[in-house]
Amino acid sequence: MIHLLDSRLHDAVLDTFEATFGKRPADKQIQIQTTRAEFEGDRTVVVFPLAGMAGGPPHVVAEKLGEALAAAHPWIVAYGVVKGFLNLTLSNKSWSNTLKDALTDTWGFAPKGSKSQVMVEYSSPNTNKPLHLGHLRNNFLGYSVSRILEAAGHDVVKVQIINDRGIHICKSMVAWQKMGNGETPASTGEKGDKLVGRYYVAFDKAFKAEVAEGVARGLDPKDAEAASPIMQEARAMLQRWEDGDAEVVELWKTMNSWVYEGFNATYEDMGVTFDKLYYESDTYLLGKKHVEDGLAKGLFFQKEDGSIWVDLTEDGLDEKLLLRGDGTAVYMTQDIGTAILRFEDFPALDRQVYTVGNEQEYHFKVLFLILKKLGFAQADQNHHLSYGMVELPEGKMKSREGTVVDADDLLLEMRSTARDISDELGKVDEFSEEDKAALARKVGHGALKYFLLKVAPAKSMMFDPKSSIDFFGNTAPFIQFNVVRCKSILRSVMVQDLAWSSDTPMDSAERTLAAGVLSFPSIVQEAAATYDPSLIANHCYDLIKAFSSFYQDHPIAKEEDDNVRQLRLALCAAVSTTVSNGMSLLGIDMPERM
RNA sequence: GGUCCCAUAGCUCAACAGGAUAGAGCAUCUGCCUUCUAAGCAGACGGUUCGGGGUUCGAGUCCCUGUGGGAUCGCCA
Numbered sequence: 001m002i003h004l005l006d007s008r009l010h011d012a013v014l015d016t017f018e019a020t021f022g023k024r025p026a027d028k029q030i031q032i033q034t035t036r037a038e039f040e041g042d043r044t045v046v047v048f049p050l051a052g053m054a055g056g057p058p059h060v061v062a063e064k065l066g067e068a069l070a071a072a073h074p075w076i077v078a079y080g081v082v083k084g085f086l087n088l089t090l091s092n093k094s095w096s097n098t099l100k101d102a103l104t105d106t107w108g109f110a111p112k113g114s115k116s117q118v119m120v121e122y123s124s125p126n127t128n129k130p131l132h133l134g135h136l137r138n139n140f141l142g143y144s145v146s147r148i149l150e151a152a153g154h155d156v157v158k159v160q161i162i163n164d165r166g167i168h169i170c171k172s173m174v175a176w177q178k179m180g181n182g183e184t185p186a187s188t189g190e191k192g193d194k195l196v197g198r199y200y201v202a203f204d205k206a207f208k209a210e211v212a213e214g215v216a217r218g219l220d221p222k223d224a225e226a227a228s229p230i231m232q233e234a235r236a237m238l239q240r241w242e243d244g245d246a247e248v249v250e251l252w253k254t255m256n257s258w259v260y261e262g263f264n265a266t267y268e269d270m271g272v273t274f275d276k277l278y279y280e281s282d283t284y285l286l287g288k289k290h291v292e293d294g295l296a297k298g299l300f301f302q303k304e305d306g307s308i309w310v311d312l313t314e315d316g317l318d319e320k321l322l323l324r325g326d327g328t329a330v331y332m333t334q335d336i337g338t339a340i341l342r343f344e345d346f347p348a349l350d351r352q353v354y355t356v357g358n359e360q361e362y363h364f365k366v367l368f369l370i371l372k373k374l375g376f377a378q379a380d381q382n383h384h385l386s387y388g389m390v391e392l393p394e395g396k397m398k399s400r401e402g403t404v405v406d407a408d409d410l411l412l413e414m415r416s417t418a419r420d421i422s423d424e425l426g427k428v429d430e431f432s433e434e435d436k437a438a439l440a441r442k443v444g445h446g447a448l449k450y451f452l453l454k455v456a457p458a459k460s461m462m463f464d465p466k467s468s469i470d471f472f473g474n475t476a477p478f479i480q481f482n483v484v485r486c487k488s489i490l491r492s493v494m495v496q497d498l499a500w501s502s503d504t505p506m507d508s509a510e511r512t513l514a515a516g517v518l519s520f521p522s523i524v525q526e527a528a529a530t531y532d533p534s535l536i537a538n539h540c541y542d543l544i545k546a547f548s549s550f551y552q553d554h555p556i557a558k559e560e561d562d563n564v565r566q567l568r569l570a571l572c573a574a575v576s577t578t579v580s581n582g583m584s585l586l587g588i589d590m591p592e593r594m
Numbered sequence: 595g596g597u598c599c600c601a602u603a604g605c606u607c608a609a610c611a612g613g614a615u616a617g618a619g620c621a622u623c624u625g626c627c628u629u630c631u632a633a634g635c636a637g638a639c640g641g642u643u644c645g646g647g648g649u650u651c652g653a654g655u656c657c658c659u660g661u662g663g664g665a666u667c668g669c670c671a
Contacts, residue, residue: 028611036614046613048651058651084651085614126671163671307669316597317667324669331671361598362666388599389664396664427631443633455607458599460664462606472633473619474607481633489630519610526610538608538618545618552626552635559630572630594633 004098004518005090006032006043012073013045013065020068021054021061029053034515040080041087042095042511048084058084093502096567099514102574103498108520108581110153116350117155119342120146123272124356126163127259128172129197131266132397133390133405133463134357137452140587141387142355143272144453144533147585149353152528157346158275161338164256165281166331170237172196173251174230175203185258191265191408192258206230242328269411271445271587276345278338284329287337290374291322299373310370320366335367336374343378351381353531358386358458385531388460390452405465411445414469418444421471428593439591446476446588453586454537474541476588479579482544483590485551486576493557493569500566509550510571516543517574520582533586540582547575 010030018024031046047062054061059081066079066086078089122142125131131139143158150156176183176199185192207230214224225231240248267273291308294300300310305325312320322332343349354364364384372379389396397404419440422428428439451469455461471477506514520539527535556572559565580590 031611031613033610033613038615044614048613051651083614166671168671305669321669326669328669330669357665358599359665360671363671365598386599391664421633425631425633427633459607460600467620470606470620475619475633477633478619481631485631485634492630523610534608535610541618542608548634549636551630555630557630594631 004101005094005515008094009043009045009088009090012069012076016068016072017050017054017065019072020064023053025050025053035087037508039082039085039087040089041078042090042515043088045086045088046084047086051084062086092505095506095511095514096500096502096504098518099570099574102517102578103570105577106581107517107574107577108524109151110521110524112150112153113155114153115155117157117346117348118149119157119159119346119349119352120149120355121159121161121353122146122355123160123267123274124163125160125263126166126168127196127256128168128200130191130193130262131407133407133410134397136270136407136410136448137387137390137461138355138357139267139270139272140449140452141385141457141533144449144536144586145353145355145385145531147587148524148527148531148533148536151524151581151585154528155348157349158273159278159342160274161278161280161283161334163280163331165241165252165284166329167234167238168200169252169256170234170241171203171207172200173248173255174233174237175199175206176255177251178206178230185261191262192260193262193266196255196259196262203230203234238328239326266407266411269408278342280334280338283337283341284334285337286341287333287335288323288329290336290340291333294322294370294374310366310373312366312369315369317362317366317369320370322370332363332367332370335363336370339367339371339382340376343376343381349378349381351378351383353383353385355385355387358388358460360384361386383531385457387457390461390463393462393464393466405463410448414444414448415440416444417468418447418471418477421477422594431593439594442589442591443471443477443480443594446480446583447471449586449588450476450479450537453533454541456532456534476583477594478548479540479544479583480588480590481594482548482551483576483579483583484592484594486547486572487590487592489557489572490569490576498566498570498573500563500570504563504567506567509546509554510568512546513543513550513571513575516546517571517578520578523582524585527585536582536585540579540586543575544579547572 009032013030014024029049031049033044033046035041035044045065047058047065051058051061062081062084066081069088070076070079075091075094076088077091080087120142123135123139125135146156146158179202180199183195185195188195207228210228210230211221211224214227215221219227237248241252291300295302295308300308300322302308307321307325308323309319309321312318320332321330324330339352342352356364361384368379368382392403394403419436422436422440422443428436431439447469523535523539527533554568556568557565559568583590
């Protein structure tokens, strides 16, 4: 939480301490924080870590340091000591001048490409069922982290691996062949991903029935599963697919194209984009090759049935299957190929970030270990951005039990709720129908994105479909509402160049706003370093909440003193820009009016 | 059973690198719209930060241990 004033203060404390006590502390020993509201001052130096070096009790050292700082620096206008805390009051001029530096449209953003190239993978759905609430968290998180890394100066490549092949899609294909009667999205008017998903469910139902029947005949459940005719058909189809059977490939292409059409509509609605798509069907063979190479080099081993494994027991893990006995690929096979291919495609790539749920932590641990065993140079340049599940009150979402919250449905519901509230408040009645719809989208989708992103990624979260997502309180609409207030004020006065005397006094509310604006760049950097959009969300909320309170009892455009008015307008502009920029990193747009 | 993650107000979440009396929102209650947009503001109520040890000037935060919850250890992805 360092801002421009703090870095100056940091240096001043270092120098003054050395001049006073004859020793120079390490950077880390200088701790500067915001002074708590109940004490006088702006910034606080925590003196405890320095007391030992200075050779005195903390409050005495603080007193001496404060006296020396105030004497040496005219911009430190007052100090006070409470226990080992040295509270400093900074001059109006120092606040004003740093605030002026923050008045740019790109405030908080580092120059593009000033840091390394990073690849962020997210979404990566299977092509056998529609996107649901879990995907929404994944997509919003991945997209937001991409934006944050970009804002921190990285060159970001957004990708996904589309799991377009494998047993799962064969299940939908078999079911459609047997029960589909030639249905298409065009013939039914259904979204393609929904249609294919329906047949995946139909497969599961038929499979369960066959297993139950087998068990009733006295079979062991495991044997019953293996004996299930429809499952055998799916396996046979996978084999035929890998053999390049023309008929199977044709059906596969057709059904996948239906799914992609559906997915693309949902992505567009969500407002997420990708720079490059990887398809498992293109990379699994590459993975197979790497696995076979590894086997040849003696890194992996083969069992009697021909299946290939890696032994990770020395690393505290188990043996892991890399290729089935029948030669068909598993998930891990293609992931090896994809990882290596990506570093080949992007030679400048510094690292890869995989946005994938915490249920796959083991998988990625294994993947990264295997890459290392293969001697892959960038094996250590991979990061699994793991996030917690979205759970319903009754537990995990289960597609087979029909408890899945559909992504399209939820987005629609958010828009519609936003529209209802907007109509009820009646503040934009003169908007065109088009503008009203656009506003409802910004507000409704914003509420959903904020809801999912304000929670730290590692935490699992609860979503209760019965109690809808809030539009009041700590929400995106609240933040949007206050930014709209800022914009409304700034529109009304036609600001050009804001200018005010640097000596213009700033009260504590104004200093709080300035501090929130000034610390934003370091928040962006920290969010990038920790892949954590919730830091941005919380900072935006804290800042705009402070503004909302400030707004209540401080006239801004109506302030009569010219200097004070200009200063407050500048604060208003800076808060608006800072919060808008922050929210844009969450993929949330700010309306002009609402 | 092994490994990893989580546990903070009735509920959902914060708390910067270990810093001062742990903060917001929702819910409940009380005030405030003739004044830059009330999707708002101000206030009240609400806590043994899961239990127990330890490290130190200082622990919600770090270490150990116990409890509770989740994930994972598949020829699923």
